[in-house]
Amino acid sequence: MEFLTFFLVVLSFLVWHVLRSNLRRRRSGKLPPGPYPFPIIGNILQLGKNPHQSLTKLSKIYGPLMYLKLGSRNTIVVSSPDIAKQVLQKHDQVFSSRTIPAASTAYDHFKKSLAWLPVASKWRNLRKICKEQMFSSHRLDASQGLRQEKLKKLCDYVHDCCINDQVVDIGDAAFITSLNLMSATLFSIDFAQFNSDSSQETKEIIRGMMEVAAAPNLADFFPVLKFVDPQGILRQSKSYVGKLLVIFDDLINQRLKSRSDSIDHPARNDVLEAIIDYSQTNESELTIDVLKHLLLDLILAGTDTTSSTVEWAMTELLRNPEKMSKAKNELMTVVRRNKQVEESDISRLPYLQSVIKETLRYHPPGPLLIPRKAEVDIEINGYTIPKDAQILVNVWAIGRDSNIWLNPDSFEPERFLDRQIDFTGRDFELIPFGSGRRICPGLPLAYRMVHLMAATLIHNFDWKLEQGMKPEEVDINEKFGLSLPKAVPLKAFPVKLD
Structure with a gap:
């Protein structure tokens, strides 16, 4: 009887939200075209397992500015560079806020997070700190030695696999290296080790947090259900966030103690x-407290x-061996054999840069x-x-649009060799990191990390x-x-160069 009462209360809330939302819709003027919504659930079922692909197909029917009803939430989907430019640049101020997912409310993260805060003084201060204290060229140049150490560890791990004729899970190796590149840049320590169970906890926490954050959540489609947390997503998010905050607490306290114990403590370039x-x-x-949530972001x-x-x-x-050969030959010519790729080399590797641009076009991480x-x-x-209304910019659709790209479903890095286009937010055909005032602040670091890691794997080994x-x-x-991961992990055998 108690369950029936609870069910009826929840159902009445949902019906009330739908009726109120439909009333707002009638008052909203001429909405963009879109598929007809079902009662209560709206267009949720049309999202499918891969919403970016489903929305791309729908945009070919209803156009690059499309309206959907996802539960009780009005949603606008943008699928062209021109409209993306209007949303992210021309009307950037109007569209600068976020819709807050239930998972981000764990430990009030959304109130302290650069990703979720509204554009106001607190957000501007955090953005300024990121720009000046973390991602300026001066700061990144000072910490590049830390990243070189992590790339050397990646190279040593793959070399050991090569000697022992072991297959490499490239995604997992890249994840451990990315995690250690980040932890080295942030804290001067490693968060994970290759072939070791002793330090995998942080790695599993972060992977779990990413999965929880990406999971479709009924509480996001129907905000009235947030207090119920029907899928337990908020509970899981609290668990993961709490564990990370404890780790950050320990690291911060250790650093503060070492600074207070000695006036002449050795400065870290992190x-x-x-x-x-x-x-x-x-x-x-x-x-x-704000510092910990910034580090979490x-x-x-x-x-x-x-x-x-x-x-x-x-x-x-690996699917296109002739393109692998081009990338390898460029590295051999510019960097030379048996030499570790450095950050200063990236600007002299136009084909490698084109490979990364084409990857971001074809497989955008967000x-x-x-x-x-x-x-x-x-x-x-x-x-x-x-x-x-919630605004979704479908950069996956933009990257696959045949009106913008020749042969959009082919991997062709060469398209960028003679085309002046980059992913810094100015060219709306390629905006994997966003654009406008809310463009990803870590783009300068991501640029270095992605190029260096890919170059290390290409330059030092052949692959079968x-x-x-x-x-x-x-x-x-x-x-x-x-991050749009592969459904099936990429595994390959490294081969020692002749």
């Missing part, structure tokens, strides 16, 4: 040192997306970017975007597929998530 220095001169702007955003991009780049190169929200009713292309597999048989199916 982000934590820079932020602590900054916080001690600007204490009111950056508390330890950085470690989550910088790990899975980087490793996923590297795995996709290697996947496409296929729908982080959702934005309309602050007010606004008209775009003759249609009304209602206040509080598992027994009997042909290049065209390498799986390229995607698994929807925050």
Whole structure:
């Protein structure tokens, strides 16, 4: 009887939300075209297992500015560079807020997170700290030695696999390296080890957090259900976030203690040192609590997306041996054999840069970017975007649009050799990191990490597929998530260069 009462209460809330939402829709003016929504659930079922692909197919029917009803939430899907430019640049201020997913409310993360905070003084201060204290050329140049150490460990691990004729799970190796590149840049330590169970906890926490954050959540489609947490996603998020915050607490306390124990403590060229220095001169702007949530953003955003991009780049190169040869020959010519690739080499490797651009076009790490929200009713292309609507920019669709790209379903790095286009947010045909004021602040670090890791794997080894597999048989199916990982992990045998 109690369950029936509870069910009826929840159902009445849902019906009330739908009726109120439909009333708002009638008052909203001319909405963009879109598929007809079912009662209560709206268009949720049309998202499928891979929403970025489903939305791309729907956009070919209803156009590049499309309206959907996802539960009780008005949703606008943008699938062209021109409209993306209007949303992310021309009307950037109107669309600068976020829709807050239930998972991000764990430990009030959304109130302290650079990713979720509204564009106001607190957000601007955090953005300024990131730009000046973390991702400036000066700061990144100072910490590049830390990243070289991690790349050397990757190279040593693959070399050991080569000697022992062991297959390499390239995605997993890239994930461990990305995690250690981030932890080295942030804390000057490794969070994980190859072939070791002793330090895998942090790796599993971060992977779990990424999976929880990407999981479809009824509480996001029907905000009235947030207090129920029907799928347990908020509970899982609290568990993962809590564990990470404890780890950060220990690292921060250790650093503060070492600084207080000795006036002449050895300075570290990492982000934590820079932020602590900054916080001690600007204490009111950056508390330890806010610092921990900032570090949480950085470690989550910088790990899975980087490793996923590297795995996709290697996947496409193994599927296209002639392009692998071009990349390898360029590295041999510019960097020379038996020499570790350095960050200063990247600018002299145009084909490698084209490989990464093509990978980001073809397999963008954030296929729908982080959702934005309309602050007010606004008209775009003759249609009304209602206040509080969720805005999804389908960069996966833009990257596969035959009106923009010749042979969009082919991996062709050469298309970028004679085309002046980059992914820094100015060219809306290629915006894997977003654009406007909410563009990913870690882009300068991601740029270095992705190129260096891919170059290390290409330059130091030849690769052969598992027994009997042909290049065209390498799986390229995607698994929807925050970073669009491969559905089937890429595994290959490293071969020592002659």
